[in-house]
Amino acid sequence: MGIIEIDRIIKRFGDFTAVNGISMDIKKGEIYGILGPNGSGKTTTINLLLGLIDLTSGSITVNGINVSKDPSKVRMTVGFMSQETLVDQDLTARENLEVIGSLYHIGKDELAREVKEALSESELTEFENVKAGTFSGGMQRRLNLVRAMMHNPSVIILDEPTTGLDVQNRVSMWNRIKTLNQNGITIILTTQYLEEADALCDRISILDHGKVIANGTPSELKRMAGNGDIIEISAKISDIPKIKELLKTKFNLKAESTSDRITAVIAKDPTKTLAKVADQLEKSKINVISIGLHLPTLDDVFIKLTGSTLRDTADASSGSRMDKVMTHR
Numbered sequence: 263m264g265i266i267e268i269d270r271i272i273k274r275f276g277d278f279t280a281v282n283g284i285s286m287d288i289k290k291g292e293i294y295g296i297l298g299p300n301g302s303g304k305t306t307t308i309n310l311l312l313g314l315i316d317l318t319s320g321s322i323t324v325n326g327i328n329v330s331k332d333p334s335k336v337r338m339t340v341g342f343m344s345q346e347t348l349v350d351q352d353l354t355a356r357e358n359l360e361v362i363g364s365l366y367h368i369g370k371d372e373l374a375r376e377v378k379e380a381l382s383e384s385e386l387t388e389f390e391n392v393k394a395g396t397f398s399g400g401m402q403r404r405l406n407l408v409r410a411m412m413h414n415p416s417v418i419i420l421d422e423p424t425t426g427l428d429v430q431n432r433v434s435m436w437n438r439i440k441t442l443n444q445n446g447i448t449i450i451l452t453t454q455y456l457e458e459a460d461a462l463c464d465r466i467s468i469l470d471h472g473k474v475i476a477n478g479t480p481s482e483l484k485r486m487a488g489n490g491d492i493i494e495i496s497a498k499i500s501d502i503p504k505i506k507e508l509l510k511t512k513f514n515l516k517a518e519s520t521s522d523r524i525t526a527v528i529a530k531d532p533t534k535t536l537a538k539v540a541d542q543l544e545k546s547k548i549n550v551i552s553i554g555l556h557l558p559t560l561d562d563v564f565i566k567l568t569g570s571t572l573r574d575t576a577d578a579s580s581g582s583r584m585d586k587v588m589t590h591r
C-alpha cells in the first residue's frame with residue numbers, strides 16, 4: 263500500500279475537464295515526479311491531493327486518511343510549497359517562519375529552535391531580519407521550502423519548485439530536495455523539466471491533457487521510446503514530410519515528427535546509419551538544420567506518445583533563465 267493513493271480522480275471546472283481519470287500509487291520514501299506541459303493538470307492534481315478543491319469523482323487517501331473526508335488532517339501531515347511564492351514580502355525571514363510556526367501551535371522554545379534550524383538550513387541566517395520582499399527568487403524559494411517543512415511533515419509536495427530559477431539555484435534546490443528525501447521524507451514534485459524529473463525522481467507520471475500517458479522509473483520510461491540510439495533531424499517545416507518519407511523508403515525507419523523535428527530509433531549501427539542518412543539527404547538536395555544521435559530521453563517518450571515535444575533549453579553555462587519549448591504537431 264502506498265502512502266498516497268490516488269484512485270481514478272476526475273476534476274471538472276464547468277464543461278472543462280482539467281483532470282481526467284488520474285491514478286497514482288506513491289510509496290513511502292520515494293521522490294515521485296509529475297511531469298507535464300503547461301495546463302496538463304499538475305496543479306489541479308496537487309490541489310485535489312491537499313483537499314484545497316473538491317473532487318468531481320474518484321478518491322485520494324494520504325496515510326490512510328481520505329482527503330474528501332478530513333482535508334485538514336491531511337494538511338497537518340503534508341507540507342506544501344505552492345507554485346507561487348507565498349512568503350510574506352513585508353515580513354522578515356524570521357517572522358515568516360514564526361507566523362507559520364504559530365499557525366501549527368508549536369510551543370515557544372521549540373519554535374525558536376526550529377526557526378533557527380530552518381534559517382540555517384535555507385542559508386538565510388544572515389538575512390533573518392531582512393524583509394523577504396527584498397530577497398532574490400532563489401532566496402524566496404529557499405525560505406518557502408523551509409516554511410513548508412515547519413510542522414515536520416512526513417510528506418512534502420512541491421509544485422514546480424524550480425520553474426524560473428537560474429541553473430545555480432536550480433541545482434541547489436535539487437540538493438535540498440535530495441537531502442530531505444535522504445532524511446526519510448516522501449516527496450512529490452511537479453515539473454515541466456525533463457532533466458529535472460530524470461535526475462531527481464524514483465518514479466514519474468507523465469501528464470498530458472489531464473491524463474497519465476505513461477508512468478514508471480526514468481529508465482523504464484526511456485525504454486518506451488525504443489531500444490537503440492535516436493537519430494534526430496531538424497529542418498525547415500516544409501521539408502519534414504520529405505525527410506520522413508526518405509527515412510521510411512530508403513532506411514525502413516519509422517519516424518516520429520513534430521513541426522520542425524524528426525526522430526527515429528536506430529537499433530543497429532547507429533553511426534553508420536547516420537552517415538548514410540546524411541549522405542542520402544544531400545543527394546536528395548534536402549537541407550537540414552541539424553542532424554545527430556542521442557540516447558533516448560523522456561522527451562522522446564513524450565513525442566512518441568503525444569506528437570509534441572516537451573523540451574527545456576536550459577543553458578547550463580550561462581546561468582540563463584530556462585525556457586520551455588513546446589511545439590505542437
Ligand SMILES: Nc1ncnc2c1ncn2[C@@H]1O[C@H](COP(=O)(O)OP(=O)(O)OP(=O)(O)O)[C@@H](O)[C@H]1O
Pocket residue numbers: 275278279280298299300301302303304305306307345454
Ligand atoms: N479554477 C479553474 N477554473 C477553470 N479552469 C481551471 C481552473 N483551474 C485550472 N483550470 C484549467 O485546468 C487546466 C489544468 O490547469 P493546471 O493549473 O492544473 O495545469 P498545470 O499542469 O499546473 O500547468 P502549469 O505548468 O502552467 O502550472 C488548465 O487548462 C487550466 O486553465
Ligand SMILES: [Mg+2]
Pocket residue numbers: 304305306345421
Ligand atoms: Mg501548475
